[in-house]
Amino acid sequence: MKKRLYHERSWCQKGVRFYKQQEFQIVERLSKKHPITLLCRIMNVNRSGYYKWLDRKDNPSERELQRAKDIAIIKKIHKKHPSHGYRWIRAYAEKHYKVKWSNNHVHLCCKYAGIISAGKHYRYVRPGDERIKYKNLVNNSWSQLTRPLEVVVSDMTTFNVKGKYYELTFYFDAFTKEILSYKLSGRRGDSTTYYNGLKDVLNVIKKEEPTEPTVLHTDQGSVYSSISYNELIKNYNIKRSMSRAGTPTDNPVNESLNGWIKEELFIDFNLGESNDVHKSIRKYVYYYNNHRFSYALKYKTPIQFKTELGY
Numbered sequence: 001m002k003k004r005l006y007h008e009r010s011w012c013q014k015g016v017r018f019y020k021q022q023e024f025q026i027v028e029r030l031s032k033k034h035p036i037t038l039l040c041r042i043m044n045v046n047r048s049g050y051y052k053w054l055d056r057k058d059n060p061s062e063r064e065l066q067r068a069k070d071i072a073i074i075k076k077i078h079k080k081h082p083s084h085g086y087r088w089i090r091a092y093a094e095k096h097y098k099v100k101w102s103n104n105h106v107h108l109c110c111k112y113a114g115i116i117s118a119g120k121h122y123r124y125v126r127p128g129d130e131r132i133k134y135k136n137l138v139n140n141s142w143s144q145l146t147r148p149l150e151v152v153v154s155d156m157t158t159f160n161v162k163g164k165y166y167e168l169t170f171y172f173d174a175f176t177k178e179i180l181s182y183k184l185s186g187r188r189g190d191s192t193t194y195y196n197g198l199k200d201v202l203n204v205i206k207k208e209e210p211t212e213p214t215v216l217h218t219d220q221g222s223v224y225s226s227i228s229y230n231e232l233i234k235n236y237n238i239k240r241s242m243s244r245a246g247t248p249t250d251n252p253v254n255e256s257l258n259g260w261i262k263e264e265l266f267i268d269f270n271l272g273e274s275n276d277v278h279k280s281i282r283k284y285v286y287y288y289n290n291h292r293f294s295y296a297l298k299y300k301t302p303i304q305f306k307t308e309l310g311y
Contacts, residue, residue: 020045024053071113073097074106083119083260083267086110091299119263133225137241138174138217142253145175148311149208151215151241152180152201153251154224156193157258159266161277168281169193170261171201174217174253176311177294178302179285180204184278194223198232205236217241217251261288 027039027050040047056064077089084092086106093099093106110116138151145151151174158167165188171181181200183193205214216233218224220242230240243251265271265284274280289302297305 020049021053024050028054067109067112070099070101070105071109073099074109074115075113078110078115081264081268083117083263085117085119087295088293088299091293091295095293095299118267119260133220134240134242136217136243137215137239142174147210147212148173148176148178148306149205149210149214150175150212151217153217153253154194154197155219155251155255155258156221157262159262159271161272161274164277166277167193169197170258171197172253172257173302176302176306177253177257177297178289178306182281182285184281186277191223194229195232198229202232202236205238210237213237213239215239215241217243219243219251220245264292 023043023045027036027043027045030039036050037047040050060068073093074089077092078084081088081092086109087103089110090101090103090106093101142151152171153174154169154171156167156169158165160166164186167185167188167190169183170179172178173180181197181204183197185193201216214237216238218241223229224242233240261284265280269280269284271277271280271284291301293299293301294305300308
């Protein structure tokens, strides 16, 4: 099978159109000193295509003028939220700029303008074995959840800011994607973030008084598996559930949200330069629950989604 060269433009994420424009612009700049025919041959571009581009450049159509306006809005959104892709940009523009775009239109505009999300996402696929401690009660029924507090998921993530180490533990509602609790610590291996976060969740459950049991789903970490941690829930209508060992895909909600959150914190909210990490995290959690659109919620915020359902 033939291999394409690394620099071949059709394989570039910015798209062929973007690089054709660059090539035509080079030909235009050099055309004052060199013959256009020679430049097109050296640049390996079609001469008639160059003249058509030149004509469109000097006499843009209404469609091209509108596309330029749309790209200006997209660039503005991308500058503020560089970690997001074209689908999220479309939803944001529809909400804040009152425009009606299709996902495909925004995708093509991004390719035309060379706009690429700064975030990178990884898919976990490594299988594992079931542990005896607690069975996986959720399995693959994540998309079949029907109410808040039906399943609560938790995990801990780590990061460094200006050379200082932090551990951040989240508790999410798997149905509404709301952050129910978060705890931050600058001490390595600090188990209090797990316990204090769980206590917040228990207070929410006590306040809401759900008639059906809540499933608390976590990985098989030492704190989540400890007797003292699970003793906290024995007087509540809570069932424990755990992912299989070495299988993050058993907890896709948490893995996905953790990845997005860390990217947004460092790319969009510039957490790496923060002088007050605790304040920055607090502000982000408020933004996440009240202003951040979620694709899984049909581009609604967690609070909006829950409120519209009458909870």
